[in-house]
Amino acid sequence: MSKPFDMELFLAGVLTGSQATRKRHIHQAKTMQIDIAERWQRETPWAWQRKHLVWFLEHGLSERSKATRYYYVLTLRLLARRLEKTWTFKL
Template sequence: MSKPFDMEIFLAGVLTGSHATRQRHLRQAKTIQHEIAKRWQRATPWAWQRKHLVWFLEHYLAGRNDTTRYYYLLTVRLLARRLETSWTFNL
């Protein structure tokens, strides 16, 4: 029996800021995880490639408000920092 992936524990080391900011990052990271898992069957961030996050930013958020896209970009950058990659993302 395997445990579900806990995004809160995964991001615990890199989350900073107010309680509301940390909760927003967690909520958005879970949304990103869910959509990538649904599209590519990659359940954990360790299995993700840069293309998965680029897809999320470019296609999943395509019709969203610029502010929403910006806040998701911040969360994606936080995920990349936690994964210790050199990936860069822009809008």
């Protein structure tokens, strides 16, 4: 039996800011992880491609406000930085 993926540990190297900001990024990253795992069967960010994150922005957040989408894009940028990818995302 394997351990569940620890998103907090994964993002620890790129998280900055206040404790509230860190908690928000971790919560949002876990939300993305759950949705992507359900749709694409990709459990960890190491297995994600840019298309998975774009899908999440377009479908997972389609009912959300622009402000919410903005904060998720900030979290996506942190994930891309941690994965050492040059991905960009539109609001």
